[in-house]
Amino acid sequence: xxxxxxxxxxxxxxxxxxxxxxxxxxxxxxxxxxxxxxxxxxxxxxxxxxxxxxxxxxxxxxxxxxxxxxxxxxxxxxxxxxxxxxxxxxxxxxxxxxxxxxxxxxxxxxxxxxxxxxxxxxxxxxxxxxxxxxxxxxxxxxxxxxxx
Numbered sequence: 001x002x003x004x005x006x007x008x009x010x011x012x013x014x015x016x017x018x019x020x021x022x023x024x025x026x027x028x029x030x031x032x033x034x035x036x037x038x039x040x041x042x043x044x045x046x047x048x049x050x051x052x053x054x055x056x057x058x059x060x061x062x063x064x065x066x067x068x069x070x071x072x073x074x075x076x077x078x079x080x081x082x083x084x085x086x087x088x089x090x091x092x093x094x095x096x097x098x099x100x101x102x103x104x105x106x107x108x109x110x111x112x113x114x115x116x117x118x119x120x121x122x123x124x125x126x127x128x129x130x131x132x133x134x135x136x137x138x139x140x141x142x143x144x145x146x147x148x
Contacts, residue, residue, distance in 0.1 A: 025120075026065035028130070031145040034060065035111060035132045038067045038143065042136040050139075053078035064121055069141040070103070077139060087140070092116035093126035102142055106135040120146055 026034075037059070041049035052058045053067045060067055061080075069078040074088030082090075090099030098116040105112040111134050117126035131144035 031143045035143040050078040072138045106140040108135045
C-alpha cells in the first residue's frame with residue numbers, strides 16, 4: 001500500500017511540474033509588439049512609461065515578457081528588479097557583455113535583435129533569450145523572449 005501511494009505521489013509530482021513548466025511563454029511576435037507599444041508609451045510620456053514598465057502595469061507584463069530600459073548614463077531606468085543598476089555593464093550567465101551589445105545595437109526607428117543566455121523566471125539554468133531592442137530618444141529599451 002505504501003509503495004503504491006509513493007508511486008502515485010511521484011506521478012502526481014511529475015505531472016504537476018510538467019504542467020507548471022508547460023505554461024506558455026511569450027512569443028517573438030508578442031515581444032516585438034510589446035516593444036512597439038513601449039516606443040509609443042515613451043514618446044507619449046517617458047516618465048510615466050518608465051514607471052509603468054518597472055511595475056508591469058498597463059499591459060507591460062505578460063507572462064515572461066516585460067520591457068526594460070536604460071538611460072544615457074548606462075543605468076536601468078525601467079526594470080522589475082535591476083532599477084538604477086548598470087545596464088551597460090550587464091553580462092549574461094556565460095559572461096557575454098549583453099548590456100553593451102544591446103546599447104550598440106539600439107538605433108532610433110529600428111528594431112534589432114540581441115541573443116544571450118538567461119534563466120527563465122524561477123529557474124537557474126540559462127537558456128537562449130532573444131531581445132528586441134531599439135532607441136527612443138535618450139532611452140535604450142528592449143523586450144526579450146525565451147527561444148527554447
